Amino acid sequence: MSSHNHNPMGKNQHATVPSVDDPRLAEVLTKFHREGLSSNSRIKQRLFAEYGISASVSSIKRWRNDLQLLGPRSKLQKLTEKEKEQVVLQQLDRDPSKGQGLGTIKNHIAHDQGIQLARDTISGIMHLHDADAFLAREPGAKRIHRVPKAPIGVHERWSGDGHDKLYKIGFPIWAVVDDATARWLAARVVPSNRMGDIIGYLFLCLVLKYKGLPLQFSTDCGSETTQLYGLVNALRQIFHPDYDIGTLPAHCYLRSVHNISIERSWLRLRLDFGDNAVTEYQKGPPSGNFKPEDPVHSQLSQWLWSKTLQLALDGFTEMRNGQKMRKDNEKAGPSGCSRNEAFFLPQNFGLVDKLLPLNDDQLKIVFEIKEFMGGDALLAFASPEFSEKAEIAYQSLGVTELTIHNAWHIFEALLPLFYILPPVLHQLITINLGSGLVAEGSALQHLSLCSSQWLSVHTVVLTFHFWLTRTMKQGFGVVNALCGYLESQSPKSQPSMTNHKKAPHIPTTILRIQGVTPLLLEQNATDMGGTFRQGYQAQASDPRLNKPSTAHGVEGGLNKLKNLSKAQTVVAERKAKREEANLVGTGIKVGATLWKIPEQGKMTKIEPIRVVHVFSPETETKDALGTLLGMVRKPFVDQYPDADMLTCKNTRRLNTSIKGFLWNSFTMNLSRGN
DNA sequence: GGTGATATCTGGTCTGAATT
């Protein structure tokens, strides 16, 4: 590249065409893009017909690339599957009556969001999230097909849904009811942002509470439920693989009208206290002394009102669960009893308990995932420091009853106390470096969740955290996204409970860890990144074409070299090397951390080990884990030559609970294979 | 000033693969 342009005016033998910098040209091309037009030759015709601009197809192609107006087939399009899904869901959310079909949605996405997606992509996502709607839109199908609910047992299905009535005052509610008995299992006032994380988190809380998984979990197809989808499927496949996910999906999306257990329950909630709560909140404190822009005021009101509403909600669910339902002979499910009665005595009402139980070790893993996601801090409306101060101040008032009717009075009483207490740190807290599932909401197989392994007793334990996601979408069988987190990735993202004054947000999922999102979005992909993508694309189409795979790992690639000339060998080696380098940047990552186990007390981290290996997508998880462990072992043994190898016999030196957990999760994953 | 080297512009063709 020269430092200057030798032909700045772009003059050549051809007639001059507008520059790509011309705002009018950009505007026109963008307009065509939003029409969903992706054919350059058609754009050429339109340009001439409407604007008298004459340009070649190649020029138009270049302009569109420069302006990032990418068609559905563009290899430059950096959207991940998950992002595409979000785009489609966002559009579906805007059509609550479900009247828009595939074509309309495609047009809308191009027009409203300026993104061109392939028809197949959109179709797949729509079918996954709202298959019923296709039937409903069929010509002649004007009526919602309702079938009477005929539940077989408690925990057969948990239904989750969000309630937006209190959303306008900043307190949305997420609730889960047991489908068969309509018993409220959980109802939480949650901070309105980070809905996706919180919903997944609350699901895990319920799993811990009932010590098991429901047979199915159903939600409507809101865009915030994709993480939940991933979690539910992953847990089911890992802990209860005998229940085939294809035959009986662990998570099903239902249209709101079909998700009747929960939808019906909202009505009572709204009548009982939802409307009143909004009215009371909007009244504000009696003195009118509320300044939302003051951080103390806003945090305190958030803290107090979330507490108030949660109390009210708890009271409501408790009351509803205890209330007797009227007898209904038409109803297949339980009636004429309270929800609690039906829930705890299912056998009396022709129901069975369909809970898929989890043992203590499995629950420990669930607990760990829950902590990874951010712990209870996810649900907090104020920082831990603030909450602590607020709680002390609140206790000092000796309030006997906190209701929506006296909340603002208590707010006024609290406020002066607050200024007497030591100053509150107005800063965000970086909590445990969390790892959320990269929940590809599409048809994914989550093969392996959290695996741990220790290589040496003595004083050291090695812990792995794997997040493997394998896309099975449309039978392509490609390892599409696999994320681990590297705790050592950047000093700023060290797991800690320390305060980070400049932390812009609380990293609760892997997507929020610094550097991970661009990595996933392939924003750092260079020209070499293309090689990697093309490899996968080739792989993706292979099953369909009945050809042998073209995307190989390094070893496979090198095996083919023997018949090539030396020059070709070098080229191929370089290519393999580039692919490997790219994988380090954009591919599979596995984090490994060494932990020291003292005689007593908590484990402490001493040093991270990083290993990288390229696997062909056909590699079984079991083998991949074995290889990785072997690779870690060497540097470890070099570093700690006197460490003993771990055997079944010498494990008794370790703390029993740690041992149990590590050993169990390790054997579980290794024995599962693919 | 003439010349060659080089960069960049546009238009065109070709190929493999995605999409219909």
Added chain:
DNA sequence: AATTCAGACCAGATATCACC
């Protein structure tokens, strides 16, 4: 299976620069 499209590549034209 047919169609459509993106991207790679090539060619011709032009502008600029360094050098003689």
